[in-house]
Amino acid sequence: MRISGIERYDIRQVMGNARGDFRSVYVLHADETDCTACGYDPMSDSGDDPTCSECEGTGKTISWLAREIPSRIKVFDFVQLQGAGAIPPGVELGDVALYVRKNDRETFEALEGKQRSYVKIAGDGNVYQPFSITADGVGQDDEIRVLLRKVNVEQRATGY
Numbered sequence: 001m002r003i004s005g006i007e008r009y010d011i012r013q014v015m016g017n018a019r020g021d022f023r024s025v026y027v028l029h030a031d032e033t034d035c036t037a038c039g040y041d042p043m044s045d046s047g048d049d050p051t052c053s054e055c056e057g058t059g060k061t062i063s064w065l066a067r068e069i070p071s072r073i074k075v076f077d078f079v080q081l082q083g084a085g086a087i088p089p090g091v092e093l094g095d096v097a098l099y100v101r102k103n104d105r106e107t108f109e110a111l112e113g114k115q116r117s118y119v120k121i122a123g124d125g126n127v128y129q130p131f132s133i134t135a136d137g138v139g140q141d142d143e144i145r146v147l148l149r150k151v152n153v154e155q156r157a158t159g160y
């Protein structure tokens with residue numbers, strides 16, 4: 001069978017939609033150290049000196065480990081939450097689903113319970129943290145699904 005240029009274009013469109021939106025995702029892991037200039041107070045989760053220039057009053061100095069992860073992305077917008085399409089349980093407006101390689105699972109799991117670490121998506125000004133990591137992709141054995149929710153973080157890595 002001969003495939004015309006137009007058909008080929010349509011096929012590419014259909015494939016593109018089925019595969020979702022590919023974007024770079026950055027996992028920013030905050031490697032925390034107690035501030036050596038003022039000190040860290042675990043009771044208040046802040047620095048001993050609120051005006052400390054070294055830690056900006058947080059009591060922690062951070063060195064960032066950034067890792068770029070190629071991901072397929074699905075943003076849950078209002079239309080989808082109205083009932084069109086399959087929505088994973090617990091998903092809210094503005095949440096994002098990432099479909100990433102199984103090998104990247106540990107990178108996302110390492111963020112659990114880490115309040116200062118976050119996920120940044122290229123072209124998106126928000127920051128996110130994962131709230132669900134499951135093998136439940138879209139029937140592709142080599143993928144896992146990571147559900148992200150917008151969060152506020154005290155400090156962000158430069159450029160992320």
Ligand SMILES: [Zn+2]
Binds near residue numbers: 038049057060
């Ligand atoms: Zn300090």
